[in-house]
Amino acid sequence: MSSDRLIYLPLGGAGEIGMNAYVYGYGKPGKERLILVDLGVTFPDMDTTPGVDLILPDITWLAERRDRLEGVFITHAHEDHVGAVAHYYEQLGAPIHARAFTANIARAKMAEHGHPDTAVRVVSPWPETVTAGPFTVGFAPISHSIPESSGLVIDTPGGRLVHTGDFKIDTDPVVGEPFDREMWESIGADGIKAMICDSTNVFSEHAGRSESSVGAPITELIQGRPGMVVATTFASNVARVKTLAEAGVRAGRSVCLMGRAMNRMVEAGKQTGVLTGFPATIPPEEASKLARESVMLIVTGSQGERRAASAQLANGKYNGITMKEGDTFLFSSKTIPGNERGVIRIMNQFSEQGVDVIEGDDRYHVSGHANRPDLDAMHKILRPQILIPMHGEHRHLREHVKLAKSNRIEGVVAVNGMMIDLGGNAPKVAEYIETGRTYLDGSVKIGAMDGIVRDRIRMALNGHVMINVIIDEDDAPLGDPWVEIMGLPETGRARAPLVDVLEEDLAQFMGRAGDKTLADDDKLEQGLRRVARQSTQTETGKRPEVTVVISRLTE
Known part of the structure; x- marks a missing residue:
């Protein structure tokens, strides 16, 4: 009987939404060869982390074992999955594997920090694979709210694992690959040891809607509005950006993109070939000269970010453009829990200007994550022996385990720092690892327990x-x-x-x-x-x- 073990260890993203970092290992206990799936960030707030620029996972445990790290695999290009790759490249030193669109975003981040872009390697989609020590990893296309999202098929001597990444079942996603049920059924045909699965929308009982369903309602909305129309969404959701732009053109308006992140994502989509047929756009200086009823702006700042285009417009003027009474501002997005205050601040600022604000209307937004029926379907497609929920707060993980048990699948709640041994017929806790957060404070990384932010809060309060x-x-x-x-x-x-x-x-x-x-x-x-x-x-x-x-x- 082999003394090797197969382990799963979340360092971020399990027991929270954001800051994803998941370690897999195979080998003798304490000597396992390792891979890391995703390396993301989360964002600070003025109440708990004043002055902090970014929050990163604490990778001390992994950095101390960097000689055993075979590679980093990035499922998609959202900041909570790729945002920390450049910040930690020197500490980890392992090659970074991603599909073309994600690699384009990752290389830009590496360049900003002076790291070689050759460290980021482009991988073709499944059935192509990458060998990393005892692991063979394939990027299986899966639908989400950003192009070229992939679930990872991780083959090991201890069995096949599937790490879904963020996903939904969408057969018509506008941009990117549609969900391919036959491909996923073939992946699960020979048996899945464990599925490590997105849990974000486990409490949403209704069936998920396709990205293609929002285009017509948005077009109808724009056509019925008298003044300028401004819409915001996640810059990374280039499918929604395209939907908004096409709706604006159908409504007879000239479209202008505003915000560095928005333009960067659209450009990356065009460069990598995942974004085709994007409508022609005009620069802000031209938009400012046109009649208001003939202009549509698509801007950054859907989460109330203070320096984004939405906040700048709410403050008065941005790139020579001012909002006026009779204009419309559309949030084609969902407010992430914790960001409500910033979004409400912007809504009130626009209201004071006489701008009509539309927010929280499901006709103009669909989630990029699997609702409960989609999760149930994925369980039945893959039929894993073990289900480990991730990408969710504790309540999401616990509810997802309940759903798995209703499908006669063994489930386990594993939060950050809980190492799970996947050997045998049932998962078991192998070790508890000290985990936490690292703050990027200006240009310096500091520990969450160093006392710096605590002192800052005390000074702010007292x-x-x-x-x-x-x-x-x-x-x-x-x-x-x-x-x-x-x-x-x-x-x-x-x-x-x-x-x-x-x-x-x-x-x-x-x-x-x-x-x-x-x-x-x-x-x-x-x-x-x-x-x-x-x-x-x-x-x-x-x-x-x-x-x-x-x-x-x-x-």
Whole structure:
């Protein structure tokens, strides 16, 4: 009996939606050869991660075993699947495999970081395969909301695995390959050890709709609107971008794309041949000169991103174009949980301008993820021995396991850091790995537990006090402490300047301090910080972050 084992280890994307990173391994325990499927990011918010630019999975465990990593395989070009490849290339050093459209996006990211584009290798679709150590990996086309999405067929000595990636069953996706039931039935014909499956829409009971179903309603909407029409969607959803552009042309309007990401994705689609027959567009400077009722803009910023075109238009003007009363703004997208505040802010800004906003109308948007009936169908097409749900919060994973059990498939909830041994007839937990998040803060990566963001939040909530004191050669105060404040009101309950109140209380503390305290920087700093916080709380109700600078004169 072989002592080798087949393992699955999510480092991101299991127990959350976003930041996907999944490790597979085969070999002797602790010596397995490894592959990584997807390496994505998630996005920060001002409440929990102020100032952070991106959130990346913590790959410490994998980086420590980079000599055993055979390759990285990217299922599709959404940021939560490909966004971190360039940030982590130096730490991992493994070749990156992707289909042509995804490779085009990945290479652009690599170039921005000065990495060789030769590290990204283009793979042909199934039945072509790539050998990576004990793994043979094929990219099986599957429909989603971005071109050339693929489920991975991973053959190992321990059995065949299918990693679905993000998918839906769509036989008419407008752009990209339609769902091929016969191909997937043939993939499952010889038996599937485990299917690791998208769980995003497991609670959606109704059958999923095709991308092709939204074109006619959008056309009808545009034709009935008097002023300029502006629509936003995910830039990566080039099928929807094409649908919107075609609807605008059918309604007799000139179409203008606005936003760097939108233009980049459309250009990548054209370069790789997945986006054909895209309507002619005009530049913003030409659009600004045309009658409003003859223009349609397709813009970035469907999730309320502050620097995207939607937010810029809501703020007043973008590329010389201003929204006016009688115009229409269409969200041809679904708001991702957590982004509601930014989207609502933009909706209200447009409303104040007299713009009609359409959001949350299912006639103008369909999801790129499999609803419950599609998931049920995929279970029955592949009939895996084991189902491991991924790409979902814990409640999605748990519900997906219930669905699997109703189909007599063994399921297991595996969240980030839970290593699953897929040997034998049932999955079992092999180890627990410490996982977390890494923040890209400006140009520097920091750990989520490093305390930097925590301190930033504390300062944002409570303000900051800086105390300066000078101690002479005899360990005696040279004058009184002086104070600077940030993020605090100038006056407190005493109706006197807060700085004056703090300096008076700190001076009294210095006058009472004994020789041992004045000679010991740690004790002196501790005492000054305590007084400053107590006094500020009395005056304002806040306990601020305090920085103490002690300067000592020497002979």
